[in-house]
Every structure is written in C-alpha cells, then in structure tokens.
Amino acid sequence: MANGNSATLTRRYNRTVVLDALRRHGSLSRIELARLSGLTPQGIRNIIEDLIDTGLVRETGRRRGQRGQPQIDIEISPGAGYCLGLHVAAGACHAIATDLAGNVLARPEARALGGDHGQQLDALGAIAREVASAADGLSRLGTGVVVSRPLASRWSATGGLAAAQADFAKPFEALFASTPLVFENDANAAAMAEYTHGRAKGRGDFLYLFLGEGVGGAIVQGGVPVHGGRGNAGEFGHMLIDPKGPKCHCGNRGCLHGSLALDGLRRLLPAGAPLAPETVPQSWLDGAASALSRALVSLENIFDPQAIVLGGTAPAWLLHRLVEKMGDPGPSVRSDMAEARVEVSGLGQSCALIGAAALPLLALTSPDPATLMKEPLVEQAAD
Known part of the structure; x- marks a missing residue:
C-alpha cells in the first residue's frame, strides 16, 4: 500500500x-x-x-x-456493514457478527480449530461463508480475534506479531486481512465490550476484572486498553493478597488467582457436582470475597478509575454473590463516591466474544494520532 x-x-x-x-x-x-x-x-x-x-x-x-x-x-448507520468477532478458546473458534449498533446478525456454531494450516483455513472459511450469508450483502468492515491467554506483545495485522504467535495468526491473516484485523486477549476484549455496549459506556477510564478459569483484567484509559511494555498489563490475578497463602503457578504465594479462579473452585466441589449456587462452599465464598475486597481497594488507590466492572466467563449469579458477600471494601480514594464501588457486567459469559466484534468498530472510529505518521487505513471493505 x-x-x-x-x-x-x-x-x-x-x-x-x-x-x-x-x-x-x-x-x-x-x-x-x-x-x-x-x-x-x-x-x-x-x-x-x-x-x-x-x-x-x-x-x-x-x-x-x-x-x-x-x-x-x-x-x-447500523447497516453500513458488519464486524466479525472470533474467540479462540480450548481449541474451538466461536464467532459472532454484529452491525454497527451492536445488533447480532449471525452467531454460527463453534468449530474446532485444530490440525494443519489447511484444516484451520477450512474451519475459518466455513464460518466466514455462514456469516456472509446471514449478513445478506453487507460488507465486512473488520475482524477481531480474541485469545484466552496473555499476549507477549500487542497484536495487530498492521503492527506486527510476536514471533511465537505468527503461526497462529497465519490463517486469520489469509482470510481476513483485507479489512482491519485486530488481535487481543479476552480480558481486554471484554473490557471493550463494556465500553461500547455495557456498564462502562461513556466512561473512558475504568478497570475490568475478568473472572473465569483464571483471573485477568484490563486497564482502560481514554477509551483505550493499556497494554504495557510486553502487552501484559492488567494481570490482576497475580496481585499479592496473602504472602503466606498457597503457591501460585507464577511462583509467588497468595496471588488473587488462588482465591478467585474457577479452576480452583471446581477442585473443591463434590465429585461430579456442577458449579451451581448450592454447591459453592461457604468457606471458598468467604475467602474469595475477602480477597476481592483487598484487591479492589488497592486497584482504586493506584488507578482512581471512574468505575470497576466485574465480569468474565464466570456465571452472573456467582459474580453477584461475591459482590454481595464482599459488602463495603473499606476506605480508598473512591470510597466516598455515591456510586457502586464495583459493578457486575450485564453482558454474560460471552463478553469476550462480544468484545471481539467491538474491536474493529473501535479501530474504525477511534482517533489515533499515530495514524498521522504511518500508512493510511484500509478503506475498501471485503464481502
């Protein structure tokens, strides 16, 4: 170009x-x-x-x-085109297509994303064709790809990929790089879903705490996720809550991850029992709420955000129970505010997928001064 x-x-x-x-x-x-x-x-x-x-x-x-x-x-104009969101987790690719108002146009069944490059192209191609058919002639304005792991660096098809991620990105680039293609982790994507469609709409500076099998997070400033020097900013799961606590996989002891992550909670459930309100041990809930309270006070004092949103792939009932059990987290720079100290996301367990579709919309509509000094954005949309 x-x-x-x-x-x-x-x-x-x-x-x-x-x-x-x-x-x-x-x-x-x-x-x-x-x-x-x-x-x-x-x-x-x-x-x-x-x-x-x-x-x-x-x-x-x-x-x-x-x-x-x-x-x-x-x-x-909502019907100016559609944005495609893809979330790759546990070897499967989930997809959603939305118009520019966030209305869902298509949500194909998840497809396995394994095998060699050709098999991956076949799976992604089937998703692309199904979405294009449902979009009924609308042009694809961009694609967001979300992964459920920290990134070694910020990914974008125009900004270069970390060497370790290049192979993963190849089939996506082959099919979708004719329009803006953005790669992101699940916590940042979920935060962007909140920014465009959820609790953080209209708030440019907020924190997002992602609770799922692990614990992550996002720092949003001026409507843009903060990525950090290596792309791993917002790893709230490794805040030290109790120096004498259990050893974390990161090597430290007493990380927030050990108190909140669903993978640890599942190990406490009776054999074969599902994760449900009646199966969660009260001892886990007490410890998790206490750890969450300590983490929130620290995050408020460090960042002084407009809001803190709690979401992720954990069920909504569990998020609400944690907040109710936590009560008043204690004094901080935000403790005298009339609004809630933490808000539970209303987007549900598909928050990262919704965020994946929001990423190209934000790329299209977010002013970036850096664009004044580099190649122009792609203008032609692909079907």
Whole structure:
C-alpha cells in the first residue's frame, strides 16, 4: 500500500474524530460535531458529506420544538456493514457478527480449530461463508480475534506479531486481512465490550476484572486498553493478597488467582457436582470475597478509575454473590463516591466474544494520532 500524504492522513484522522463523537453520543448535529471536534463548520460539512456518500453515517431528520432552523441529526448507520468477532478458546473458534449498533446478525456454531494450516483455513472459511450469508450483502468492515491467554506483545495485522504467535495468526491473516484485523486477549476484549455496549459506556477510564478459569483484567484509559511494555498489563490475578497463602503457578504465594479462579473452585466441589449456587462452599465464598475486597481497594488507590466492572466467563449469579458477600471494601480514594464501588457486567459469559466484534468498530472510529505518521487505513471493505 502506498503511503498517504499529510493531507490524506489528516483527512482520515478527522473522519475518525467525527465517527468517535457519533459513537459516543449516538446522534449529533453538524454544529455540535464542530464544537466537540474543534473542526471548522465547513470541515464538518465536507466530512459528513463524504461519510454519507460511503454509507457510514446517515441523517435521521430534523429536531422538533426548537426555535429557528431545526438542526439535522447525524448518526452512524447500523447497516453500513458488519464486524466479525472470533474467540479462540480450548481449541474451538466461536464467532459472532454484529452491525454497527451492536445488533447480532449471525452467531454460527463453534468449530474446532485444530490440525494443519489447511484444516484451520477450512474451519475459518466455513464460518466466514455462514456469516456472509446471514449478513445478506453487507460488507465486512473488520475482524477481531480474541485469545484466552496473555499476549507477549500487542497484536495487530498492521503492527506486527510476536514471533511465537505468527503461526497462529497465519490463517486469520489469509482470510481476513483485507479489512482491519485486530488481535487481543479476552480480558481486554471484554473490557471493550463494556465500553461500547455495557456498564462502562461513556466512561473512558475504568478497570475490568475478568473472572473465569483464571483471573485477568484490563486497564482502560481514554477509551483505550493499556497494554504495557510486553502487552501484559492488567494481570490482576497475580496481585499479592496473602504472602503466606498457597503457591501460585507464577511462583509467588497468595496471588488473587488462588482465591478467585474457577479452576480452583471446581477442585473443591463434590465429585461430579456442577458449579451451581448450592454447591459453592461457604468457606471458598468467604475467602474469595475477602480477597476481592483487598484487591479492589488497592486497584482504586493506584488507578482512581471512574468505575470497576466485574465480569468474565464466570456465571452472573456467582459474580453477584461475591459482590454481595464482599459488602463495603473499606476506605480508598473512591470510597466516598455515591456510586457502586464495583459493578457486575450485564453482558454474560460471552463478553469476550462480544468484545471481539467491538474491536474493529473501535479501530474504525477511534482517533489515533499515530495514524498521522504511518500508512493510511484500509478503506475498501471485503464481502
């Protein structure tokens, strides 16, 4: 792809500024967009005209009940295309396709993702064809791929992959790299689902605590996940809660993981018993709630977030029981706030998959100053 000149890159960046404002606010007039973006009214008119021509935004009609010439509202067009989300966990690939409003267009059955490169291509190709058929002619605007493990570095098809992950990425690149392709871990993806569709909508600075077979998390600042020097920021599961506690697989003792992870809880259940409200030992619940309380106070004092969201692949009833048992975590920089100290996600156990589909939408609508100095974004959508 040829490098764009400065005018081209600036125009692309300004388009994402406008799309970001519309995604955050739902609908805005041209005057409001100019005020929020800092762009000139003429610049906004040109950008909106371009975005209407491409089908990404639409006019929704004039406002009523105002003096003078009523303003015309602009919004992102849900039917401008679809975003594909893929979550690879336990050797299977789960998929979902949503329009730009988050409405589910397709959710194929999970397919095994094993074997050689050709077998993986066959499995992913079957998913792509089923989704394309359900999308009924809409263009794919991007694909998000989520994995259930920490990443050695931030993944993106345009930013380069860690050597250890290159083979895994090859079939995805072969099929989906014609439009933005973003790789992420499950905790960051779940946090982005909360940011676009859940408890953290409208909050640019929040923490996400991911509870599943393991314990992870995400740090979101300015609406963007913090990845850290090696891509592993947000590993809240390895916060030291009790130096005399059991040894963790990381080598330390008393990590939060040992108190909250579902893999440890399952080992305490009677043989053959399912994870259910009546099978959870009270001793585990007491210890888990205490550990969660200590972790939350530390996280609040370190990050002072707007919100902390508790979610993951753990069942919602368990998350609510933990929060209820925890009660008041104790004093911190946020303890005098009227709102809840921790909020349970409402997105359910598919939060990472929902986040996978949100990743390309965020890539399309999130202003990144770095784009002013590198190759332009792909504009052509693939079917």
